[in-house]
Amino acid sequence: MEDLMRKLGEAKKHIESKTGAAKIDVALVLGSGLGGLADEISDPVIIPYAEIPHFPVSTVPGHAGRLVIGKLEGKTVLCMQGRFHFYEGYEMDQIAFPVQVMRMLGIGKLILTNAAGCVNTSWNAGDLMLITDHIKLAPQSPMRGHNEEELGPRFFDMTRAYDPALKVMARRAAEKLGINLREGVYMFFSGPNFETPAEIRAARILGADAVGMSTVPEAITASHCGMKTLGFSCLTNMGAGILDQPLGHEEVLETGLRVKNQFTALIRAMVSEI
Numbered sequence: 001m002e003d004l005m006r007k008l009g010e011a012k013k014h015i016e017s018k019t020g021a022a023k024i025d026v027a028l029v030l031g032s033g034l035g036g037l038a039d040e041i042s043d044p045v046i047i048p049y050a051e052i053p054h055f056p057v058s059t060v061p062g063h064a065g066r067l068v069i070g071k072l073e074g075k076t077v078l079c080m081q082g083r084f085h086f087y088e089g090y091e092m093d094q095i096a097f098p099v100q101v102m103r104m105l106g107i108g109k110l111i112l113t114n115a116a117g118c119v120n121t122s123w124n125a126g127d128l129m130l131i132t133d134h135i136k137l138a139p140q141s142p143m144r145g146h147n148e149e150e151l152g153p154r155f156f157d158m159t160r161a162y163d164p165a166l167k168v169m170a171r172r173a174a175e176k177l178g179i180n181l182r183e184g185v186y187m188f189f190s191g192p193n194f195e196t197p198a199e200i201r202a203a204r205i206l207g208a209d210a211v212g213m214s215t216v217p218e219a220i221t222a223s224h225c226g227m228k229t230l231g232f233s234c235l236t237n238m239g240a241g242i243l244d245q246p247l248g249h250e251e252v253l254e255t256g257l258r259v260k261n262q263f264t265a266l267i268r269a270m271v272s273e274i
Contacts, residue, residue, distance in 0.1 A: 004093075004100075004148060005148060005150065007053065007054040007097070008054075008097070008100055008101055008104050009104070010053040010054065011052050011053050011054055011055060011097075011101045011104075012101055012104045012105055014047075014051070014052055014053055015047060015052065015067070015069075015101070015105065016105070018045050018047055018069075019045050019069050022069075022076055023076060023106065024069065024076050024077065024078045024102075024105060024106070024107050025075040025076050025077065025107075025109070025271075025274060026075060026077055026078075026107070026109040026110070026111060026271060026274050027077070027078045027079070027080070027102045027107045027109070027110045027111070028077055028078070028079045028080065028110075028111045028113070028267065028271075029079075029080045029083050029110070029111070029112045029113060029215075029218060030079060030080060030081055030082070030083075030113055031083065031113045031114035031115050031214060031215075031234070032060065032114070032115040032236075034113050034114075034115065034234060034260070034263060035064050035081045035082060036260055036264065037079070037263070037264050037267055037268075038064070038068040038079045038081040040072065040264065040268075041068050041069075041070040041071065041072050041077060041079060042070055042071045042072070043070045043071055044068050044069065044070040045067075045068070045069045045070060046066055046067070046068050046069075047066060047067040047068075047069070048065060048066045048067075049065045049066060049067070049082075050065070052067070054097065055097065055098065055101075056084045056088075056090050056094050056095075056097070056098075058082035058083065058084065059088050060082070060085065060088065064081040064082050065081070065082045066081050066082070067079065067080060067081070068081055072268065072271050073268050073269075073271045073272035074272065075271050075272070075274065077271060078102065078105070078107060080098060083095075083098075083214055083218070084098070085191065085192075085213055085214055086138075086140070086190050086191070086213070086217070087190060087191035087192035087213055088192075091140075092140045092141060092142040092144065092217055093142055093144070093145065095142055095217045095218065095221075096142035096143070096217060096218070096220075096221040098218075099218050099221040099222050099225065099227070100151060100221060100225060102225075102227070103151065103222075103225040103226075103227060107227070108226075108227055108228060109166070109227065109228045109229075109230075109274055110218075110222050110227045110228070110229045110230070111229075111230045111231075111232070111267065111270060111271075112131075112215050112218055112219060112222075112229060112230070112231040112232070113231070113232045113233070113234070113263075113267070114186075114212050114214045114215045114231075114232075114233050114234070115212065115233070115234050115236045115255070116129070116186060116210040116211060116212035116233035116234065116235055116236065117194065117195065117200070117210060117211045117212065117235070117236070117237055117238070117239040117240070117247070118209070118210055118235040118237065118238050118239060118242075119187070119200055119203050119204050119208050119209055119210055119211055119239045119242075120182070120184060120204075120209040120210070121204075121238075121242060123182055123209070123235060124235070124238075125235055125236060125237050125238055125255055126234075126235065126236075126255055126258060126259050127180070127182050127235045128174075128179060128181055128182065128232060128233070128234055128235070128259065128262060128263060128266065129181070129182040129183065129184050129186075129209065129210055129232065129233040129234075129235055130167060130170050130171070130174075130181050130182065130183045130184075130230075130231070130232060131162055131184070131185075131186045131210075131215070131230075131231030131232065131233060132162060132167065132183050132184060132185060133161070133162065133185045133186075134161065134162075134185060134186045134187065134188060134215070134216050134219060134231075135185060135186075135187040135188065135203075135206055135207070135208055136187075136188045136216045136220075137187075137188075138188060138189070138190050141217075141220065142217045142220055142221045142224075143156075143220060143221070143224050151224065151225055152224035152225050152226060153224075156223055156224050157223070158220070158223055161219050161220070161222075161223050161229060162219070162229055162230060162231055163228040163229055163230060165228075166228060166229070166230040166270075166274075167230065169270060169273050169274075170230060170232075170266075170270060171183075172273075173266060173269035173270055173273065174266060176269065177262075177265050177266060177269060179262055179265075179266055181266070182209070182235070184208075184209025184210060185207055185208050185209050185210070186208065186209070186210050186211070186212060186215060186216070186231065186233055187203045187206065187208035187210070187211045187212075188211075188212065188213070188214075188215070188216035188217075189211055189212070189213055190213065191213035192213065194240055194247045195211055195239060195240050196240055196241075197239075197240045197241025198241075199211075199240070200239035200240050200241055200242065201241070203239070210233045210235060211239060212233065215231055215233075219231060230270065232263075232266070232267070234255065234259055234263055235255075236254075236255035237255065
C-alpha cells in the first residue's frame with residue numbers, strides 16, 4: 001500500500017505543478033456525451049490523463065480524457081472530462097485512483113454524472129435523474145485488498161453515499177430552472193454489453209430506475225475517502241426490451257447532446273451553490 005500512497009503523491013504533485021496548488025471547491029466527473037460542460041470552464045488548466053503519473057487513459061468515444069481545472073460559477077473546479085470503466089480492462093483500484101487523487105488534493109465534494117439506460121417505464125429517454133442510491137451486485141469492490149487508513153477506514157458506511165444536503169440543493173436548483181428532475185436508484189452492470197431484456201426486468205424488480213456501467217465504483221471510493229457526493233444520470237435510452245429496438249452507443253451520445261443545455265444549466269446551478 002506504500003506503493004499506492006507514493007503513486008497518489010506523484011499524481012498530486014504533477015497536478016499541483018500545473019495549478020499552483022490552488023484550493024479546489026468541487027470535482028466533477030462527466031460521462032458519455034456530457035463532457036461539453038468542461039469547455040465552459042474559464043481560465044482552464046488542461047492536463048491530458050496520459051501526462052499524469054499512474055493515471056489510466058480513457059478509451060471510450062465521447063470521453064476526451066483530460067482534467068480541466070479552472071473557474072465555473074465563481075468556484076474553482078476540477079473536471080474529469082471522461083472517466084474509466086471496468087469494461088475497458090481496468091481493475092477497480094485503477095478506477096478508484098482518480099477519486100483518491102482528488103481527496104489527496106483536498107477536495108471534499110464530488111459531482112458524478114453518467115449516461116444511463118432508463119428502467120422506469122413511466123419515464124422517458126432524455127430525462128435527468130438525481131441518484132438517490134445505488135445497487136451493485138458485481139462482486140469486485142474498489143476497496144478490495146489492504147486498507148490504507150490515511151485514505152479511509154477498513155469498514156465504512158454507505159447509508160449516505162449520496163449526500164442528503166447536496167440532494168436538497170439539487171432539487172431546489174432543478175425547481176428554479178423548471179427541470180423535471182427524476183429521482184431514483186442506479187444499478188451498476190460491468191458491461192461493455194448492454195443489458196438483456198431479462199436483466200432489465202430483474203433490475204426493475206430489485207428497485208432500480210436506471211442502469212449503467214460507471215459511477216458506483218467512484219461513489220464507493222468517495223464514501224471511503226469521506227467525500228460528499230452527488231450523482232446525476234442522463235437517461236439516454238430506454239432499457240433493453242422496453243422498446244422494440246436495438247441499443248447502441250450512438251444513441252447515448254445523441255441524447256446527451258440533445259439535453260446538453262438542461263444538464264449544463266443544472267450542474268452550473270449546483271456548483272454555484274456549493
